[in-house]
Amino acid sequence: MSIDEKYTRGLRDYEERINSVSSQEMVINMGPQHPSTHGVLRLELITDGEIVKDIIPHLGYLHRCFDKHAESINYTKTIPFTDRLDYLASMNNSHAFVMGVERMLGIQDKIPKRIEYIRVLVCELNRIASHLIAIGTYGIDIGAFTPFMWCFRDREHIMNMLEWASGSRMLYNYIWIGGLFYDLPVNFEERCLEFVDYFKPKLQELDGLLSNNEIFIQRTANIGVLPADVAINYGCSGPMLRASGIKWDLRRVDGYSVYPEIEFDVPVGKGEMGSLGDCWDRYKVRVDEVKESVRIIEQCLERLMGDFKRTVDFDPRALVPKKVNLKAQDYYVRAENPKGELGFYFVTAEKTDIPRRVKARGPSFNNLSVLPELGRGVLIADLIAILGSIDIVLGEVDR
């Protein structure tokens, strides 16, 4: 088969760029099996001594064809696949997906409040777990081993609780269209309160261990400064965008689920230790978000044990549709994931419960695309600090 030359021009330009490096430049492969790339990401670096002159990221090592799978099975069966996008925040993924289908069905206002509060509760627990990994592994990237162990120790409590609720440690399939897999287990709320009491002092310890650590500050402050306009232009969202000083949190902007009824702040970067939008700011925004998530969890628990108490006849599957019958339409739903704006774009087909097209917009995919811009002209060691501060999950970059 002859392929038009025009369609391969980009590839030839890239090959020429690699083959024509000057004698003082060197091409270095970082990844796909490099411990600091947080998964199977391959970066091709063109370096001059220790200075990175250009970065060419290569993706696709974890490409599992989410889009293709989603358009060959029905909406309900796709939920377990969404869990595997950002596998560190499965609850948040399925929440976004389910919200989109519910809005297309027009049942989003009929969902009982107890279900919505449980959804927000598990999502925020998962957000803490995801940020704990981000913070812990960031410590390792910089050379601090202890925060990693501490974060994973605390994350284990969350994993155990979510396993108790859903039966699975990481890939939950807990949030269903129109409801939940099961109600929370008996005494879950009390156990969760115990966790909150345990976790709050641990957060203070973490602050002392890492946030104000002189070595950590020297490695991260003023490194990888991302100005707000560049962040927006590159489609960065979540902690990346907020660290550059933009107060943009879809939980507040869109006010989906029960977030409008809950009190919480949106932390933004302030450039405390260096310039606005540096690596330290991105780290700090995540730490502050964990604190806000704890606040959200407390309020959810208060309501789940008060106004929306467990009752004997409560059926979390009452509204789960047997078949998702949608008329032909298209809809883009977005929600705030731990990593940023997760979007699903649905194009439905008439008279079938199999969609024509489902596109997942992963926040990590967009956040990572700014890396060549951030990493040009830095030291190789700083590139590790920058990459760690973006907090990518390759499951979502490659989908």
Added chain:
Amino acid sequence: MFEKVKELILGNLGEQAIVTLQDHGLQPAIYMDPNYLLQAAKLLRDTEGFYFDFLANITGVDFHPAAEFDVVYHLSSIPYQTQCVLKVKLANDRSLNNLPEIPSVTSVWRTADWHEREIFDLMGIFFTDHPDLRRILMPDDWEGYPLRKDYQDPESYHQIPIK
């Protein structure tokens, strides 16, 4: 917002810029003429009162068996907290040597770079004036465009059976 966006485009680029309007459904959309897409993108990003500075998503949609593709742009405005949807319909004969063509918006929103590469890779839509149009998720020497509805899985890849 939909009405205002429509009037802005009509007022600045004329009637020929808009092909049709999809005003029903949860998210109304404007079908643009591909020749005016880049101008409309700049206009929507830079005009006061709109400032659609955040390109959330680009999607390619295959309408098999019809010989047409849609490219869908989801824009958000961070200062005004609004959203809008632009679509472009591309007729094409589905031949692999004659891909549908549309201008790249990478010069307006840099995030389009990777999104357009992904659509080129998986859906086979060619973006003219793209700075670096190569496959992004599939291997560089892959043949065909897997997200097309008429795509046939190959039997093997470099003598490795994959079926």
